[in-house]
Amino acid sequence: MIEVQRFTKKFGDKTVVRDISFIARDGAITGFIGHNGAGKSTTIKAITGVIQPTEGTILINGVDIVRDSMNAKRQFGYVSDSPDHFLRLNGLEYLHFMADIYDAPADGRAEFIESYAKRFGIYDALGSSILSYSHGMRQKIMIMGALIHNPSVWILDEPMTGLDPQSAFELKQMMREHVEKGNSVFFSTHVLEVAEKLCDEICIIKAGELLYSGTMDNLKATHKSQASLENIFLELTETNKSEG
Numbered sequence: 001m002i003e004v005q006r007f008t009k010k011f012g013d014k015t016v017v018r019d020i021s022f023i024a025r026d027g028a029i030t031g032f033i034g035h036n037g038a039g040k041s042t043t044i045k046a047i048t049g050v051i052q053p054t055e056g057t058i059l060i061n062g063v064d065i066v067r068d069s070m071n072a073k074r075q076f077g078y079v080s081d082s083p084d085h086f087l088r089l090n091g092l093e094y095l096h097f098m099a100d101i102y103d104a105p106a107d108g109r110a111e112f113i114e115s116y117a118k119r120f121g122i123y124d125a126l127g128s129s130i131l132s133y134s135h136g137m138r139q140k141i142m143i144m145g146a147l148i149h150n151p152s153v154w155i156l157d158e159p160m161t162g163l164d165p166q167s168a169f170e171l172k173q174m175m176r177e178h179v180e181k182g183n184s185v186f187f188s189t190h191v192l193e194v195a196e197k198l199c200d201e202i203c204i205i206k207a208g209e210l211l212y213s214g215t216m217d218n219l220k221a222t223h224k225s226q227a228s229l230e231n232i233f234l235e236l237t238e239t240n241k242s243e244g
Helices: 040-047 069-073 091-101 106-120 135-147 165-180 192-198 216-221 229-241
Strands: 002-011 014-024 028-033 055-060 076-079 153-157 184-188 201-206 209-215
Touching: 002 040, 014 028, 014 040, 014 055, 014 184, 014 201, 014 209, 028 040, 028 165, 028 192, 040 055, 040 153, 040 184, 055 069, 076 135, 091 106, 091 135, 106 135, 106 165, 135 153, 135 165, 153 165, 165 184, 165 192, 192 229, 201 216, 201 229, 209 216, 209 229, 216 229
Parallel strands: 028 184, 028 201, 076 153, 153 184
Antiparallel strands: 002 014, 002 055, 201 209
8 A cells, every 4th residue: 555645745946746635445456647847757756766855755555755766665565757777787687687676586586487477478578688679578577576576556657658459458357356355556647537536546636736646436436427537637637737
């Protein structure tokens, strides 16, 4: 579970995210949506410990990301919005490197690698350098590296970008399987149709302020019964545009 409590982030005199609070609970897929520049990446970087909050507290499974950073980081797997890392390693070397960082048991690695690599269709490419991979293949290997230590919390920043339809389907299935075991998934996306079909809960951010946090059902109940997430999102962000 992720608990964000009154999180504010300032860069100099500029407030990028202002006093937001939400929970990405266990047993649920929580979507994080907003326009470019809304504060999504800043929030995700704070949740993962890349940057520190100016104010507020962020807990991962009850562990403070600032006060106990190493322990907090062991709780989650993080897929960033760029897959261009460790390009000189081959796929298998990268996966074992990530497993070693998190002290993942050696006896379960081979099974994990074979299962996920076959689901993603990159099993035969594991011996090739990541530099030779397409964007989509790099995305797949980064997802595998983030999940190889079997974290209970998944944090995925635009994880579908570059994936072919079959791999995107497999990832969505993996996300659902993960939360059905009582775990949590928190992911950002610009594809609102995906968020609407996949998410149990949704957080909508606009210009650094949280406009909504709660279940998809409650969000729809407060708007027209037939309204799509896209229509609701546009209605909320347009309504608040004149106020910002």
